[in-house]
Amino acid sequence: MSKTREVLLVGEGNFSFSAALSETGGDDVGVTATCFQSENETYRQEGVALNVQRLRERGSVVLFEVDCTCLKEHEALQDHLFDCVIFNFPHCGRKSGVKKNRVLLMKFFLSAVAVLKDNGEVHVTLCNGQGGTPCDSPMREWHNSWQVVAMAAEAGLILREIRPFECEMYQGYRCTGYRSQDKGFHVEGALTHIFTSSLPHTMPEKLKMEKTVGKETVCFELPAELSNYINRNFLGQQSHHPVKTVQEQLHRELKSVWPVCTINEDFPELVYCLPEMLEACDPTLTHSEVYWIKPTDTYVFDQSETKQNDCESTDDQQSFTGSYALRPSLLLHVQEITQNEDFSPGTLYAVSGLVFQRVPICPIRSPAFHQLLLVGMFPVESHPLRCFQDSLESLLIPYDVSFEEVQTGLEQQVWINSKMLPKFGRITYLPSISSAVDEGLQLVAVSVNLDHLATLIFGISDWRLLWSADPRFLKHFELSPSGPFSPFSLYPPSYLHDISFWMDPENYDELDFHAIVREASCGVVKNVALVDRFRHPHMGHASLCYRLTYQSSDRALSNSQVLALQNQLRRLLALRMQVTLR
Incomplete structure (x- = not known):
């Protein structure tokens, strides 16, 4: 047996829409129809008596003198929650102007959420041009519209969908004007705006972290602006996140050319770093772009004993030299990868993880992102740089990704660029690291910003969506793992x-x-x-x-x-x- 969908209609004129909805929805819809006017005043309108009779015969509730801006205060509504609240053609009346109608909308939205169930919807139908969204044709200037999305935001609602108002679907519906005046609203081109609740904004806080670096366990505070990026597990085995999907696509493409070994070792996000190490692994990084970390405490493990030393404040450690940092690039781990006893020429070793870079606030760069690092030793005559470029081009060219070859002294590299973000990836030889290896072999490293690649492949307009805690974001990719992303919040105001x-x-x-x-x-x-x-x-x-x-x-x-x-x-x-x- 299907669950009845409880629907509340406010601002009804002659109740023709409510009656049609009740009959169209059948037993699956429970209708509560309300109007602002008194019962006597409403019954003077043509067809009202018949429409109210149609509603009551189907068991619907009809209420009079209901103010849509204070629904919770009405005795019949204060203990009731609805799946959907509908307001068709709201208007303050006469030549009230856009500002008064915006206030009406805002007060209605605030009132509606008080009687709305979790995951409920608010439907507002407006005449063409009033809403202020690109769906209006023609679209009014923002200051001259009702700014319906911004008014709904005051109540914590986001615009999920816009549909044409198809009045012909509702048999017997006749649109009336303000307070059921004879002159009705223009329904041609009218649009129904569907709103749902969103998550609230939360203030970021500093997190107390503990990471092991070499023989030391380091305690530190994570900068507050990075708290949303930690412990999200986007690349976990059960993840459906688009960043994980892109990572797997790249692995599949490369496995068709070379053996690929995925390194599951959990490299620490905190590294001991010197400026010369930064320059050696990634010359594009500057000292100011690194999140340098001052430890609050360190625990030093003494191998000559079987116990851990007491916690020491770094302010008291006279021997402390060098600097700790949140890793700005996985290239800092190249030496660890190549020195592993399982490392062998001809195989591509892949590791993925979070990296952190201090960057200005802009639409294209994020302070934290997932990076894919590929490292391998290959014969010089096989031209590995060209092979990697050809392999990645076949996968990425459809997304307007370009490759730029650069020769700097002895160093040869290929930058991976997009129209939005240049140098989001790099293919390079690492001569300084490979100088001690067998002659005839070259060490090649490929680093790619997986987050940016995910926004390109899935058409995600804002990189911040990748970090959304709203379950609707991931649900989209669970249902459609390879299709383009459809935003669940339309036309957000700025x-x-x-x-x-x-x-x-x-x-x-x-x-x-x-x-x-x-x-x-x-x-x-x-x-x-x-x-x-x-x-x-x-x-x-x-x-x-x-x-x-x-x-x-x-x-x-x-x-x-x-x-x-x-x-x-x-x-x-x-x-x-x-x-x-x-």
């Missing part, structure tokens, strides 16, 4: 806000500013652009003005939330950076 301050150029690190923006905004700032810079001719200080674009592709983001986040950013900047806000 908001622009500027922030300006005085700073000392000698002590200012722009990447520190971006890190604070990520933390304060809960990751919803999509882009940061420097729009103005002024240096005082006498004081030496400089004034900077940045423009922040707030937008979330998986969670509701309202104007009121953005204002709160912007204020939070101002507080954190004043606390953590030596700047004077303007």
Whole structure:
């Protein structure tokens, strides 16, 4: 026996839509139909008596004098939850203007979620052009529309779908105007907007971490802006994540040419790193792009004893030299791979994992991503660089990926580029590491940003979606592992806000500013652009003005939330950076 779907309709005029829905839905739909007017006033309208009779004969509930902006306060609704709440052609009446109608929508959405079940839907049908989405034809300018998606966001709702309003499906339906006036709304080209609840935004927090590096167990705090990227297990055996799918596709393609050995060893995400090591493994990395970590404590294991030494604060360790860092590239593990006793020429060794890089906030680069590293020793005469390029080209060319050969001194390499992100992968010889190996063999390494590749292959418009905690993201790939991605939040609104301050150029690190923006905004700032810079001719200080674009592709983001986040950013900047806000 199928479960009855409980539907609440608000703002009904002559109840013709409710009656048609009740008859069309049959026993699978339980209808509660309401209107704003009194019973006596409503019954003066043509056809109301017949439509109410049709509803009640089917066991539907009919209520009068129900205010759609405070549904929970109505005695008959306060203890009831619905699968769907429908509001067709909301309007404040007369020439009320777009601002008043936006307020009506916002109050309705806030009221509707109070009587909505988990995973319930809110349906709002608007005349063509009112909603302010690209589905309107023609589309009005944003300031002249009802901004339905932004109003729904105030109640934590996201737009899941837009459908044409097909009034002919509802037999006997006749559209009335505001408060059942004779002049009805224009239903031609009308659109039904379907909203669902989204997850709330959460403030990132510093995580206490513990990692083993060599003979030491290092305790440290993970930067707050990275907390969303840790322990997600996207590459686990049971994962359906698109990054895992891309990894497997690359493995399959390469296995058709070379033997591939997947290394399951869990290389630590924290590494002991010197600047010269960085330059040797990846010359594109700079010192400022690395997340350098100051340990809070270390545990040193003494092999001459069978016990672990007591925890020591790094401030007391006089012998501490070098630096710890969150690995910026898997290329730092090449030496460990090649020195393994199982490493042999002719086989490709594959390892995948998270890497971390301090980068500015922008739509194309993320501070953490999954990287695939392939390492192998091959005869020089086999031209392994060209072979790798040919193999990857056959797989990636359909996604507008290009390959650029570069010769720098003795080093030969091939950059893998996309239109959005240049140098997201690299094929290179490693002469400094391979100098001690048998003559006639060359060590080749391939590194690829799997996250960026996943956005290209599956048509994911925003890399932040890869990290979404909303189950609807992964559910899409469980049902359609190879098809293009269909967003579950359509046309998310964006908001622009500027922030300006005085700073000392000698002590200012722009990447520190971006890190604070990520933390304060809960990751919803999509882009940061420097729009103005002024240096005082006498004081030496400089004034900077940045423009922040707030937008979330998986969670509701309202104007009121953005204002709160912007204020939070101002507080954190004043606390953590030596700047004077303007």
